[in-house]
Amino acid sequence: MTLDRSAAAPPADHARAERILAAARELLLAWGYKRVTVDEIARRARIGKGTVYLHWKTKQTLFAELLRRELHEALGVLAAEIRENSAAALPSKVVREVFLQQTRNPVTRAIHAGDSEILGALAVTPAGRPVIQELGFHTLLARLVEVWRTHGLMTVTAPAADQIYTIDAVLTGFITGGLAVPGEDVRPDHRADLLGHTIKAALETSVTPDEAVLREAAQDVLAALGAARGTLMT
Amino acid sequence: MTLDRSAAAPPADHARAERILAAARELLLAWGYKRVTVDEIARRARIGKGTVYLHWKTKQTLFAELLRRELHEALGVLAAEIRENSAAALPSKVVREVFLQQTRNPVTRAIHAGDSEILGALAVTPAGRPVIQELGFHTLLARLVEVWRTHGLMTVTAPAADQIYTIDAVLTGFITGGLAVPGEDVRPDHRADLLGHTIKAALETSVTPDEAVLREAAQDVLAALGAARGTLMT
């Protein structure tokens, strides 16, 4: 309701917050959460340490916002692609794109892989659940499956819960990378294709959806993405 | 060629080795590799510590044999099922069964998940590769895919390497368990079914193989398993 920060402070405030987040991001990737100090973040952002605390209550909330932003942006890119091309709303395409996003962006990759090397204490919530859950990924996935099913893009022979679980497991497997096969040399785009093919074969309906249906489905997928993005930015 | 141990020592020797391995297994699961001491193993096996070293050169080689044995046995169960029913040689069925084996047996699960909590220093080879690779899982998987392709049980439209990678990633994903979905309540058998369905849809040919073909394929799968098992027991 109240835009407390931007309202209570001069316009320089917003840009400053961005500088702080940028510095935090750099340091997070270079050193990992644990080694990053608030002092160093402030130094890089060329402000005093106390100033950081004018924007966020604690170090954790700062980084929590950073993670939310990264995911927010990733979902934004995904939404843009769907807006441009309805076919990108197909389950296999969406999962493929999520994989690529998370492969390219080290922060989101860390989030989805639960990489405690980078995320440190952020990797799991106080309750012991992976961050990715906390960030509402499950809710989004469940909503997407619902949409895909209603529009006939996904089989309805299996229970939705099973399909959700399957997508999550397969996606996680591809992001983690298989253990037995030394596959470092396989290019990300190619892995994404293999993932897409797997999802398509396992879950999509065999009939090619007609353009009108696709467009309607795309609208609902976009709505789901919008809702998820909304949740991410408090 | 030479059965060194059982030949050079009294018959009690073999049974004693078994006792040591059993003790080591118990302790491994209870405490994890790092906390297990050779002294404690000897105590549980009711022998002197020095005696352990009459059987294995180091603590590591003892546990390496333990891991090899567990995998050896798991593959043995798999082979038995295929011998009993050729249909169990189908890709989806084999992967399904491997998953179940590795879910039920905490040791093999630790191996495939690279669980350093249990495996400690054993989780990765000195070269930094996961144990599962060292144990020849990749070679076996590659051989199986080759067999499945030649017998027409698996599509040949995609390169074998891609199929191997896909199986590994999907299997790993299901063993690790998805991160976003809190799926502890899904029963192992049900997860195995979902995995089987995924593999079947993504990789198997759509035509139902006839019984004769299946039986021949089963023979080759059994041969591959036999070879892998042979490699495991030096």
Added chain:
DNA sequence: TGGATGACCAGATTCGAAATTTGGTCATCC
């Protein structure tokens, strides 16, 4: 006068050396 700052503090983390433990050996025993 209110936003920015960095000295400051308590609690957490790291360090390091002493104390303990443990993998591996081998003289001794049966």
Added chain:
DNA sequence: GGATGACCAAATTTCGAATCTGGTCATCCA
């Protein structure tokens, strides 16, 4: 001559001192 456990060097753990870091707030400008 096979089995053993005392023994040793090396690794690990302990634990208190020293250092560091998240967070505060009195002070300082603009």
